[in-house]
Amino acid sequence: TLFRSVVAPDERLPWPQTAVMGAQHVVAMFGATVLAPILMGFEPNVAILMSGIGTLIFFLMVGGKVPSYLGSSFAFIGVVIAATGYAGKGPNANLGVALGGIMACGVLYTAIGFVVMATGTRWVERLMPPVVTGAVVAVIGLNLAGIPIKNMAPTSFDTWMQGVTFVCVAGVAVFTRGMTQRLLILVGLLVASVVYAVLTNGMGLGKPMDLSGILNAPWLGMPKFTSPVFDAGAMLVIAPVALILVAENLGHIKAVSAMTGRNLDPMIGRAFVGDGVATMVSAAGGGTGVTTYAENIGVMAATKIY
Numbered sequence: 001t002l003f004r005s006v007v008a009p010d011e012r013l014p015w016p017q018t019a020v021m022g023a024q025h026v027v028a029m030f031g032a033t034v035l036a037p038i039l040m041g042f043e044p045n046v047a048i049l050m051s052g053i054g055t056l057i058f059f060l061m062v063g064g065k066v067p068s069y070l071g072s073s074f075a076f077i078g079v080v081i082a083a084t085g086y087a088g089k090g091p092n093a094n095l096g097v098a099l100g101g102i103m104a105c106g107v108l109y110t111a112i113g114f115v116v117m118a119t120g121t122r123w124v125e126r127l128m129p130p131v132v133t134g135a136v137v138a139v140i141g142l143n144l145a146g147i148p149i150k151n152m153a154p155t156s157f158d159t160w161m162q163g164v165t166f167v168c169v170a171g172v173a174v175f176t177r178g179m180t181q182r183l184l185i186l187v188g189l190l191v192a193s194v195v196y197a198v199l200t201n202g203m204g205l206g207k208p209m210d211l212s213g214i215l216n217a218p219w220l221g222m223p224k225f226t227s228p229v230f231d232a233g234a235m236l237v238i239a240p241v242a243l244i245l246v247a248e249n250l251g252h253i254k255a256v257s258a259m260t261g262r263n264l265d266p267m268i269g270r271a272f273v274g275d276g277v278a279t280m281v282s283a284a285g286g287g288t289g290v291t292t293y294a295e296n297i298g299v300m301a302a303t304k305i306y
Contacts, residue, residue: 007305009067009260017179021305024186028299029071035147036072037288040080041092046223047072050287054278058292061274066253066267067260067306070278073291074144075244076102083234096229099283101238103228106279106289109242113272121268124250133251136244137294157206161199165192173302182303226286242276245291249275252292259297260306 007013013021029051037047054070062068076098080086083101084094092098116124153159169188173181180187193209200206253271257264264271271292279289300306 005304006260009065009262009306013305020179020183020186021303024183024303025069025296025299027189028185028295029069029293032074032293032295033071036074036077039074039077039088039147040098040288041084041086041088041090041095042098042288043091043224043226043286046225046286047282047288049223050278050282050285051290054275054282054287054290057278057281058271058274061277062267062270065262066264066271067256067296067300068252068271068292069296070275070290071293071295072288073241073245073248073279074140075241075248075291076105076238076289079238079241083231083237095226095286097231097234098238099226099228099286100230101234102283102289103230103280104235104239105242105245106276106283108239108276109245109279110273110276112242112246113269113274113276115269116272117269121265124246124268128247128250130251130254133247133254136247137251140244140248141294155206157199161192161196161206164195165189168192168195182305184302185299224286228283241289245275245279245289246272249292252294252297255297256300256306259301 012018030048033048033051034044036042037044051069051071058066058068058070079101080092080098081088084092084098086092086094153162165188168191169184172184172188172191176184176187196206197209201208249271250268253264253268275291279291282288282290
């Protein structure tokens, strides 16, 4: 009966099932968390590390009551490119300048969070009603929708394979039950990978699956950390992104609150502070600014495990 019911934020599955659900979240969030730093010339390994650390910081700040994941924010892409003059390929030569601006954004974001904690959320909701926060989240997604399509489907075969992957995930959701149904994204992805291997490695229809890079890569190592450089111009350009993150985070929290049936309004200020501190910690080591993820909300909506 547990598999068919809702698992609330304050409830827990047994550890083995929790670990597998965590793996599914990693798979669902991995693409965007890695794509954002690549588009800005950041080091993806650092971004992944800081995403994990940031999520733990957020989790501690909200006392585990807001089930959200912090990943690389796409809201920074435009301002980072503007502040650093990044050409779009390879490492960003002015990465330190971007990091200083992101840290300034984190400071402003954290300050807003403390104000909300002290004064309540009513003024934030008046400034940013659902019609505003929902539109911000939608615009970010729609504006970036073409990037994965262009980057991940360079050939017609890849385009068809995207459709096959979608059908595999949908098929798991419709035709399975229990824990398998809850793991629809992870299981669907594994099935789609087998189909891809058969069509490419077996039938030669596309680029063969090659795992040599994974097998030859070192499993342990230090990420390439970078220190921030505090440039007034870059900080003035990047810091106002905090307002976008407030709208985005507020929209996400409202969505999670509606899904779970729990009033999370008292947690909004702490969520802002957690996200702001996580952004500062991330930028201090060379990572991107971080934010709550709609992908995370989508996984929870599909699985009913919050």
